[in-house]
Amino acid sequence: MIRAFHRWPGLLALALVTVLSLSGAALSVFPAAERIAAPKTEDGLTVAALAGRVQAVYPGVEQIRRSPSGRITVYWFDQGAPGAAVIDPATGEGVASADPNRAERWLTKLHRSLFLGDGGRMAMAAGAAAMLVLSLSGAALVARRAGGWRHWFAPLRGLFAGRLHVEIARIAVIGLVLSSATALWMAASTFDLLPDGGAAPAAPAEVSGETGFAPDRMPTLRETPVALLRELSFPYPGDATDVFTIKTDRGTGYLDQGDGSLLAWGDLTGWERVSETIYMLHTGQGAAMLGLVLGLMALGVPALGATGVLVWLSGRRGRPRIRGNQPAGRAETILLVGSEGGSTWGFAATLHAALTKAGQSVHVGPMSGFAPLRYGNARRIILLAATYGDGAAPASAKGFLERLNVPGPAPDIPLAVLGFGDRGFPAYCAFARDVAAAAQAKGWRALLPLDTVDRQSPQDFARWGRALGDALGIALELSHQPVLPVFDRLTLVSRRDYGAEVQAPTCVLRFALPRVPVWQRLCGAGFARFQAGDLIGILPEGSAVPRLYSLASGRRDGFIEIVVKKHPGGLCSGQLTALEPGDTVAAFLRRNPGFRPGRGRAPLILIGAGTGIGPLAGLVRGNARGRPVHLFFGMRHPDSDFFYGEDFPGWQDEGRLTRMVTAVSRGARPHYVQDALRGDASQVAELVRDGARVMVCGGREMAAGVADALADILAPVGLTPAVLKAEGRYVEDVY
Missing domain, CATH: 3.40.50.360 (Flavodoxin domain)
Known part of the structure; x- marks a missing residue:
């Protein structure tokens, strides 16, 4: 239910929500720019002093406004002609035009109404509602996928598009909920769907009837810092019944123009403060840094939309x-x-x-x-x-x-x-x-x-x-036909043969990368993205069940490589080891995110035997950054099945492989990979104690022997393989 509640508003409102978020992100820049450009106000400057400076420069001043960014704008009449300017509060003189920025005005109209008046405003309100639904349902889905709210930032598995979608949502969801909820509040206010909640003071019934009292002498203005000012309106010239009106962060008041006395005052109501806080949160006016942060989060919406569509398409295919x-x-x-x-x-x-x-x-x-x-x-x-x-x-x-x-x-x-x-x-x-x-x-x-x-x-x-x-109590016959994944045709480009001398023929098979469709590149499906240790499924002729092999290469290597041992009577292994360059096989990719080297510079201890060397060799080949890698490799005999033996010296010279220890099981003194670990126990224990990650690949018996050996090696330092697994520092690819 939640998934459908998330999917369909997203798909239906994608274009509208994208316009809303991108225009909002662009608008978030202007409050910060205005704050930077606004002339600075000296500490302790009062409204009285400011009014005196302005009136000296603009005798016909009608109004002084201070924006949340600190920019002060003056409006005046000079011989019947209106004028306006941004002023320097230190002098009262104009320093910039008061005309709105054209780009900001254009973006504001787009963001509020799509240039369509009230109909556009309602459409954008619907977009904000869709964004709120998407944000809340998306948060619930992220928590579900992560295994609960407490695991909000737990590592993810799956296609790249899906993981990217969730990673962006994890960070952006708070900002998107805040932006969409405040947008709906402001839309409701625009259409008078919310109570006014204001409490402006009643107009004064009696005034002195006098004029000419200088604003810079008025006690109320002298007690009010400019930092609290929102607006000061001057009385109409020649009208002795008119008054000064001052609006601040605390309320609204009327001042007598004849003696400067405070005629009436009304504090801001709680409702007004809530409304102003919501306006500030949505526009960034008065909180420029918060506005920029919300704008950055809004930029995630197009990426969420694109990855969401790819996830939906992949889900329909999968x-x-x-x-x-x-x-x-x-x-x-x-x-x-x-x-x-x-x-x-x-x-x-x-x-x-x-x-x-x-x-x-x-x-x-x-x-x-x-x-x-x-x-x-x-x-x-x-x-x-x-x-x-x-x-x-x-x-x-x-x-x-x-x-x-x-x-x-x-x-x-x-x-x-x-x-x-x-x-x-x-x-x-x-x-x-x-x-x-x-x-x-x-x-x-x-x-x-x-x-x-x-x-x-x-x-x-x-x-x-x-x-x-x-x-x-019913007759139920289940006739299931497996739904096979979409296969690609892989063409063999080269092979290296080992093991014939010990009756264990094994091949390192290298295939060309198949052509990857555009949609797979965008969402990372198929062979568009893979790493050593991922799995490749091969469908042998005459079977409906594919066999899986660990990859010995990553996408960056430019080819697909596996190590295959021919098993007696093995249908798939027999067909693969019979391939010659130019032959093709049907294959698909399956990711194996549980077998990864992890990020960072912590050392790797790679342990493998037989064909298990395949993904480990791929990890070594891909170690271009020179992370410390210690490889323990078990084989039957170095003359017959030292897989990748011709590559390891070069990888060591390039800094991709720090150290290699081999174990030969068919020599005069049989030696297995777990024996090699025990022989190097002190260094292995030191590496693990210092944060090394252990990766094991090969047969079950070998993996069990390695686990027993590591349990003995790590006991003196208070660690066990089970503890390492719980910490994510011990991973296996066992068959």
Whole structure:
């Protein structure tokens, strides 16, 4: 609901909101410029002294105005001709024209009314309302994606356009809420929709009837600093019944022109002070620096609009379109999805279609939108939960466990949890298991026991569907056809072969970059942006399930590179290792943000064995800034499978690699990479204690041995691999 509430006002009002924000940002510069250019007023200068100086220069003075920036403007009549000038308060003489800046006047008309009068004012008020809706709903979505308000600035995953959209929103949202809310207040005031709230003093009933008392002798003016002045109006010449009118930051008063006495006074009301504060916050008049800050935040609106459109387009491409999706408040079945790459949404679409065909009303949404109070008609809740990395919540399930674990009873609605994962990974369906355990601990009634789907298996899904149908008392056959990502054709340009001598043929395959469409460049989708350690999906001929390989190159390298070992009977590895330059394969990119070197200059400890060297070599190659990198590489024999052995000496000479330690497992004295770590224990411990980041890539057994070795190495300095993982300083890419 919140997402739709955010999306459609943004798409419909994008042009209007962009004009509103850009013109507002441009206008924010003028108060600051006016403040800088305004002649300075000496400390302690009173209104009486200022009036005397002005009257000496302009005998026909009619009014003196002081703007919030401190600029003082005088209006006068000279032989029936009006005049106006910005004056120097030290002399009372004009120093600049009082005519409004043409550019400012043009921008003001554009910002307020689009040059269309009252109709334009109403349109811009609608734009301000849309901006307020977008800001508030966007803030709620940012909090949901980050896992709660307390994690507002938590690191993000996903496409570049989406991450940029959220990063800008995190910073700009406060300014946008303030600007749009004050704009709506001012629009309501313009159309007299707000009470006046003013309390000007009543006009004096009696005056002295005399004239000619000099303003610089009037007690009230002599007691009023110029810093408080807003406006001083002089009586009409020759009219003994007229009075001086003074307006200050404190109120309004009338002065007798015959003896200078204060005839009446009215303080500013609370309502007037609120209105003036809102005017100041919106225009920057009287708060130039705040105005500039709000103007800078407003500049984020076009970027938010552009990235928002790209996110919307990517979402339409990445998720199947679910027809007949019912509102959450009316649905009998609530189907929530936790997905990282998007494939689980395809299973949700299949389940939705089958349940709908069986006569059920079904709502599908992300697990991050979990809100039991909205499910007024629900008879069951079904969770389809993938796992990200080492057991973490996927992108569309951020914050689910936090919402589930809030104090209070569990929803009185039966729950079924189905996990999606790959049994080849140690954290198989770990997030789904955590969800099921948390629900059980809270006393949530189970509709079905926890079940899992391995490697997107349609057979596993169909088996679970039959069990669900039995629980619901309906016939339910789930025939799922995986929705494959959009593939690119990659052309092999070179290959390097290793491992034949030890019956473990392995290739370093280098492909040319494919042509990237403009929309992918803008939003960073596909192969427009990638780093070493990201994943490339290869669809082997004769299979509907792609295989994933870690990238050994980044976009800046100008090519796509992977390291592939041929496995006996391996369908994909066999086809890849048989490729010759000029051959092509179908491939897609999947980002792996959990396996990143992180920012900064902290040392890196890279640990890998076998083909796990691929992404680590890519990180070394991309280390153009010379960050300290210590590489531990395990191999069978240096003469057969020292992958990238010809590249490492050059990378060391260039400062990309600080130190390299190798371990040979098939020599006279078998030595594994964890043994190499133990042999260098003191330096490893010192590097970690000083903030180094550890990155491990390779097989599960190797990763487990490395973790055990590091636990022994780090124990004397009071650290463990678990602590490093919690700090984000220990990451793995394990297969």
